[in-house]
Amino acid sequence: MKIKKAIIPAAGYGTRSLPITKVLPKEMFPINGKPAIHYVVEEAVASGIEEILIVVSRNKNMIIDYFDRSLELETFLAETNKHHLLEKLSVPEAHIQFVRQPYAKGLGDALELGKPFINEEPFAVLLPDDLFIEKEQSLKQLIKVYEKFNSNVIGVQKVKKELLKNYGVIKEKNISTRLHEVVGIVEKPQTAPPSNLAVVGRYVLHPDIFSFLMKTKPGVGGEIQLTDALKEMLKERNCYGYEVSGERYDIGSHKDYYKLLKKMNNDKDYLDEL
Numbered sequence: 001m002k003i004k005k006a007i008i009p010a011a012g013y014g015t016r017s018l019p020i021t022k023v024l025p026k027e028m029f030p031i032n033g034k035p036a037i038h039y040v041v042e043e044a045v046a047s048g049i050e051e052i053l054i055v056v057s058r059n060k061n062m063i064i065d066y067f068d069r070s071l072e073l074e075t076f077l078a079e080t081n082k083h084h085l086l087e088k089l090s091v092p093e094a095h096i097q098f099v100r101q102p103y104a105k106g107l108g109d110a111l112e113l114g115k116p117f118i119n120e121e122p123f124a125v126l127l128p129d130d131l132f133i134e135k136e137q138s139l140k141q142l143i144k145v146y147e148k149f150n151s152n153v154i155g156v157q158k159v160k161k162e163l164l165k166n167y168g169v170i171k172e173k174n175i176s177t178r179l180h181e182v183v184g185i186v187e188k189p190q191t192a193p194p195s196n197l198a199v200v201g202r203y204v205l206h207p208d209i210f211s212f213l214m215k216t217k218p219g220v221g222g223e224i225q226l227t228d229a230l231k232e233m234l235k236e237r238n239c240y241g242y243e244v245s246g247e248r249y250d251i252g253s254h255k256d257y258y259k260l261l262k263k264m265n266n267d268k269d270y271l272d273e274l
């Protein structure tokens, strides 16, 4: 079945990026004049996604406004003969809907809100704070694996041992270069991580995940963790971990955000455009 729908959970507090995230969602952090979430929506669309649900919170209306048309501004640009600027207002072509998560109870809770939108289809999840620079979109890489095995696929990457405690980490059986069978998964292991393969923010999931999410109790940090629901689902459904290629930048980390800006500011096409 073709993967046509995606959920982008963007309702977290962004506490690592305070104080700016008190007023500016990290998903709206600018990268070459566009907000981070624009690139993630672009990645989804370029991977074949047609319908997107973005989970927001009460103070993230800016994300909704960004993907809406601004008729007043469009009229102003047209009337003042600034037609060339109109194309700057275009956003990726997908049907985008929004739902509010009343309280940031965790990624698992945010995803659960997408159940009526997804219905009974396999779907993608893209965390908007993880950005990848690679020719082939990371989600597209996962969708190819999904199409081959018809099973859940989680994007993973090798991470330094001392940093694994910040991630979901898979226990795996290696199948081939980049491809692993997931046999266990732990959220933020403080000791003895089961591998050096950390979950990065891209997934293709079977809709059964919702029934596991509904039964999931708060885990690490008192949050409803997607990792815990995935762990339960492993008892009934196969899951693969695919080592996505490409450089990953977690824009919730100051260091990664600045590294990404530096990388993008050396982008010749962009500099020529200025």
Ligand code: UTP
Residues within 6 Å of the ligand: 009, 010, 011, 012, 013, 014, 015, 016, 017, 055, 101, 103, 104, 105, 106, 107, 109, 110, 127, 128, 129, 252
């Ligand atoms: P993170 O844990 O990376 O983001 O969640 P956060 O909670 O916003 O940031 P920090 O850790 O406090 O700095 C991964 C993604 O899941 C979303 C976040 O918006 C982020 O994009 N999320 C997280 C939700 O939508 N709802 C939640 O309750 C938690």
